[in-house]
Amino acid sequence: MSYARQMLGSHPSDLKLHADAEALAKVIEAAGDCAQACVADTDADLAETHLAEMVACIRLCQDCGDICAVVAAVLSRQASWDLGVVRPLLEACRAICRTCGDECQRHAPRHPHCGVCAEACRRCEQACAEFLTIMS
Amino acid sequence: MSYARQMLGSHPSDLKLHADAEALAKVIEAAGDCAQACVADTDADLAETHLAEMVACIRLCQDCGDICAVVAAVLSRQASWDLGVVRPLLEACRAICRTCGDECQRHAPRHPHCGVCAEACRRCEQACAEFLTIMS
Amino acid sequence: MSYARQMLGSHPSDLKLHADAEALAKVIEAAGDCAQACVADTDADLAETHLAEMVACIRLCQDCGDICAVVAAVLSRQASWDLGVVRPLLEACRAICRTCGDECQRHAPRHPHCGVCAEACRRCEQACAEFLTIMS
Amino acid sequence: MSYARQMLGSHPSDLKLHADAEALAKVIEAAGDCAQACVADTDADLAETHLAEMVACIRLCQDCGDICAVVAAVLSRQASWDLGVVRPLLEACRAICRTCGDECQRHAPRHPHCGVCAEACRRCEQACAEFLTIMS
Numbered sequence: 001m002s003y004a005r006q007m008l009g010s011h012p013s014d015l016k017l018h019a020d021a022e023a024l025a026k027v028i029e030a031a032g033d034c035a036q037a038c039v040a041d042t043d044a045d046l047a048e049t050h051l052a053e054m055v056a057c058i059r060l061c062q063d064c065g066d067i068c069a070v071v072a073a074v075l076s077r078q079a080s081w082d083l084g085v086v087r088p089l090l091e092a093c094r095a096i097c098r099t100c101g102d103e104c105q106r107h108a109p110r111h112p113h114c115g116v117c118a119e120a121c122r123r124c125e126q127a128c129a130e131f132l133t134i135m136s
Numbered sequence: 137m138s139y140a141r142q143m144l145g146s147h148p149s150d151l152k153l154h155a156d157a158e159a160l161a162k163v164i165e166a167a168g169d170c171a172q173a174c175v176a177d178t179d180a181d182l183a184e185t186h187l188a189e190m191v192a193c194i195r196l197c198q199d200c201g202d203i204c205a206v207v208a209a210v211l212s213r214q215a216s217w218d219l220g221v222v223r224p225l226l227e228a229c230r231a232i233c234r235t236c237g238d239e240c241q242r243h244a245p246r247h248p249h250c251g252v253c254a255e256a257c258r259r260c261e262q263a264c265a266e267f268l269t270i271m272s
Numbered sequence: 273m274s275y276a277r278q279m280l281g282s283h284p285s286d287l288k289l290h291a292d293a294e295a296l297a298k299v300i301e302a303a304g305d306c307a308q309a310c311v312a313d314t315d316a317d318l319a320e321t322h323l324a325e326m327v328a329c330i331r332l333c334q335d336c337g338d339i340c341a342v343v344a345a346v347l348s349r350q351a352s353w354d355l356g357v358v359r360p361l362l363e364a365c366r367a368i369c370r371t372c373g374d375e376c377q378r379h380a381p382r383h384p385h386c387g388v389c390a391e392a393c394r395r396c397e398q399a400c401a402e403f404l405t406i407m408s
Numbered sequence: 409m410s411y412a413r414q415m416l417g418s419h420p421s422d423l424k425l426h427a428d429a430e431a432l433a434k435v436i437e438a439a440g441d442c443a444q445a446c447v448a449d450t451d452a453d454l455a456e457t458h459l460a461e462m463v464a465c466i467r468l469c470q471d472c473g474d475i476c477a478v479v480a481a482v483l484s485r486q487a488s489w490d491l492g493v494v495r496p497l498l499e500a501c502r503a504i505c506r507t508c509g510d511e512c513q514r515h516a517p518r519h520p521h522c523g524v525c526a527e528a529c530r531r532c533e534q535a536c537a538e539f540l541t542i543m544s
Binding site: 025056069070074078079082084086088089090092095096099 | 195198199202203205206208209210213215216220221222223224227228230232235257
Binding site: 077 | 274275276278280282283284285302304305306307308309311312313314315316318319320334337341344345348349350351383384385387388389390392
């Protein structure tokens with residue numbers, strides 16, 4: 001069991017007031033994983049020879065990595081969410097994960113590191129979408 | 137002139153395609169300043185004696201600092217914005233700056249550090265609001 | 273297999289020039305996990321009734337979370353490390369993980385969330401120490 | 409007066425126990441400015457035509473931006489520094505600012521955005537060096 005899930009299980013406030021714990025753990029884990037994958041994919045992209053083809057991927061991975069990292073942090077502080085903040089933040093995350101995942105997927109056949117990042121983006125996009133549904 | 141403004145002026149891509157440079161510089165600077173103010177205010181809050189009264193302020197400052205930092209970063213990468221990402225991100229930032237600024241303002245009469253943070257939040261909230269208007 | 277490990281295995285540059293891949297994956301994963309645990313533990317600490325006793329823990333978790341997050345990012349960009357940067361960064365991370373882990377451990381008997389965070393800190397401290405040994 | 413300086417002046421704990429306030433404000437401001445400049449310079453580098461020549465600059469700016477951001481945050485929490493953490497962190501920051509500043513300076517004649525970033529790096533490198541001297 002990940003630390004994120006253990007943390008949710010041992011938090012003194014009553015999580016059930018806020019959200020479904022399993023879905024929340026999935027977003028926190030998926031966003032953290034995607035943040036790391038995007039940083040690593042940017043680095044791998046920069047080591048490719050046909051660099052001009054990778055620029056869009058690099059740009060998207062940078063924004064996606066930053067936004068996923070802040071989503072993981074904000075959702076990890078679950079004691080007093082403001083839906084007026086969390087909802088647009090998750091919408092931004094879902095949007096950048098979709099666009100970044102699409103771009104990474106395009107490069108996946110030639111660059112396996114982009115395939116790994118595409119999968120991380122898809123998983124985070126889906127976790128954000130599910131959580132947005134639960135919240136509404 | 138701040139580095140943020142100098143950077144906008146020396147970027148090889150044509151910023152005018154994306155947004156008004158003056159308004160953009162204001163958001164980047166205001167978000168960066170607010171991120172720092174929120175971190176410092178959290179630290180100062182934790183040094184106050186009536187700590188229970190400061191918990192809401194601490195919580196809001198943590199989310200506000202993280203979200204402002206990512207807004208400053210994402211807007212600093214202006215070459216290829218996706219409005220479907222930038223718009224909800226700015227909406228999340230405007231919302232947390234408003235709530236955090238309100239809470240900090242409540243403590244300002246007794247805690248000058250909260251007054252400084254409230255001002256930083258207000259300036260960022262306003263800069264986000266103006267930029268959202270320009271983008272729409 | 274985590275995305276971090278898959279990413280290391282699909283990076284176009286030759287990792288062996290830099291470090292042992294298994295030890296590197298352990299630092300990246302441990303630092304990412306510890307960053308999340310520290311954010312979540314701060315949030316849980318703020319929900320405890322005896323708040324004054326938790327201040328040291330909250331302060332340490334904030335620095336530990338930020339430093340672990342940057343370690344995970346910098347090590348994920350492994351194509352061209354500068355040991356003059358990576359070594360002191362890992363030393364800072366090992367030091368804050370030790371101090372933060374000690375403080376969290378003190379609270380573990382009464383606050384299970386601190387026990388989870390202590391374990392995350394220990395694992396990251398150890399991974400940093402092992403990697404520093406490999407690098408020297 | 410920046411928010412960083414106003415925050416230092418209104419913090420309830422006695423800063424003089426820790427460090428010279430003027431030098432501290434300089435590091436916090438310089439690190440925050442350098443973090444932003446590095447993100448913006450990376451984005452501008454990616455818009456240049458001779459991309460292969462910019463890879464080293466992009467890589468260094470990414471690490472430099474992340475490390476400067478965490479230095480600004482950790483130093484903004486000045487109530488209870490651990491010198492065993494702060495010192496190596498500042499050493500890492502000084503080292504990456506020097507290397508990144510050197511690389512940016514190489515491109516400054518052709519790319520003004522790299523000149524701006526080089527100046528931000530130099531100022532942060534110097535502020536870190538001065539603060540390390542004060543702390544020792």
